[in-house]
Amino acid sequence: EPEVTQTPSHQVTQMGQEVILRCVPISNHLYFYWYRQILGQKVEFLVSFYNNEISEKSEIFDDQFSVERPDGSNFTLKIRSTKLEDSAMYFCASSVQGGSGNTIYFGEGSWLTVV
Amino acid sequence: KNEVEQSPQNLTAQEGEFITINCSYSVGISALHWLQQHPGGGIVSLFMLSSGKKKHGRLIATINIQEKHSSLHITASHPRDSAVYICAVKKYGGSQGNLIFGKGTKLSVKP
Numbered sequence: 001e002p003e004v005t006q007t008p009s010h011q012v013t014q015m016g017q018e019v020i021l022r023c024v025p026i027s028n029h030l031y032f033y034w035y036r037q038i039l040g041q042k043v044e045f046l047v048s049f050y051n052n053e054i055s056e057k058s059e060i061f062d063d064q065f066s067v068e069r070p071d072g073s074n075f076t077l078k079i080r081s082t083k084l085e086d087s088a089m090y091f092c093a094s095s096v097q098g099g100s101g102n103t104i105y106f107g108e109g110s111w112l113t114v115v
Numbered sequence: 116k117n118e119v120e121q122s123p124q125n126l127t128a129q130e131g132e133f134i135t136i137n138c139s140y141s142v143g144i145s146a147l148h149w150l151q152q153h154p155g156g157g158i159v160s161l162f163m164l165s166s167g168k169k170k171h172g173r174l175i176a177t178i179n180i181q182e183k184h185s186s187l188h189i190t191a192s193h194p195r196d197s198a199v200y201i202c203a204v205k206k207y208g209g210s211q212g213n214l215i216f217g218k219g220t221k222l223s224v225k226p
Contacts, residue, residue: 033212042218043158043201048210056210089156098211101146101165108157 002026004107006092012113013082021077021110023092032075033093033104034067036060043091049075050098082114118142121202121217128224134189136220138202141183145205148214149176149187152199161187161200192224 005024013019025032034046048056049067064080075094079086089109095102122137138147149161162169162176164185169176173192178185189196199221203214 031211033210035214043203043214043216045213045215048212050210056213058213091158093158093212095211101163102211103160103163104148104212104214105160106150106158108155111156 002105004092004094004105006090006107006110008110009108010111010113012115015084015114016081019079019082019086019112021079021090021092021112023075023077023107024073025075025092025094026096026105027073029094029096029105031055031095031098031102032067032069033095034077035091035093035106036088037091037109038085038088046077046090048098055098079112082112084114087112087114117217118215119202119204119217121200121220123220124218125221126223128192128222130193130224130226132192132224134192134196134222134224136187136189136200136202136222138185138187138217139183140185140202140204140215142204142215143207144180144183145207146211147178147185148203148205149185150201150203152201152219154198158201189222192222194224194226197223 032049037043046061066078092107151159164178173190175188199219201219202217
C-alpha cells in the first residue's frame with residue numbers, strides 16, 4: 001500500500017539551528033499537510049499546502065516556519081531558528097483531494113529534539 | 116474548553132472484550148476522523164465519517180451529527196489493538212487538513 005515517508009525519523013539539534021524535515025507524500029496526492037505533537041499532548045495542525053502555495057496555516061505556524069515542495073516528490077518543513085519548545089513529533093500527511101470526504105494519510109513522524 | 120473531548124482517557128481490556136471509545140465535539144463539522152497512533156508514534160487513518168456508520172473488519176465507527184457525538188467500537192479485541200485512538204474533526208470551512216484533535220484514548224488489551 002502506498003505510504004507517506006518522512007526523514008529523518010529522529011533529529012537532535014542545537015537551539016538556534018535551522019532544521020529541515022522531509023516528506024515524500026503519496027505520488028498521486030495533491031494536498032499536503034504538517035502537524036506537530038508535543039510529547040504528552042494532542043496533535044496540532046500546522047499548515048496545508050496545495051498547488052505550490054500555503055492554503056491555510058495555524059497560529060503556531062509563525063515566521064520561523066516555512067514549507068516548500070522543491071521538486072515533484074518532496075515536501076519539506078523548515079524551522080529557521082529552533083527553540084526548545086519546538087521539540088515535538090512532526091507529522092507529514094497528504095490526501096488526493098482537498099474536500100472533507102477524503103482520507104488523510106499520515107507519515108510515521110519525525111521526532112525533533114532541540115537541546 | 117476543548118472542542119473535541121474523548122472518553123475514557125485510558126482503557127484496559129481483556130482480550131476478546133468489546134470496546135467502545137467515545138468522542139464529543141462542540142463545533143459544527145463537515146467530517147470526523149478516527150485515527151490510530153501506534154506505540155512507535157506513527158498515525159494511521161481508520162475512518163472518516165460525515166454521517167451514519169462505517170465498518171472495517173472488527174472496527175465500527177458511528178456518528179450522530181445532531182448529538183455531536185461519535186463512537187469507535189472494537190469487537191473481539193486483541194493485544195495488537197493496543198494503541199492510542201484519536202478523534203479529530205474538520206470544522207466547516209477551511210482546508211481539509213485543518214483538523215482539531217482530541218487528546219486520545221490509550222487502549223491496552225491484555226492477553
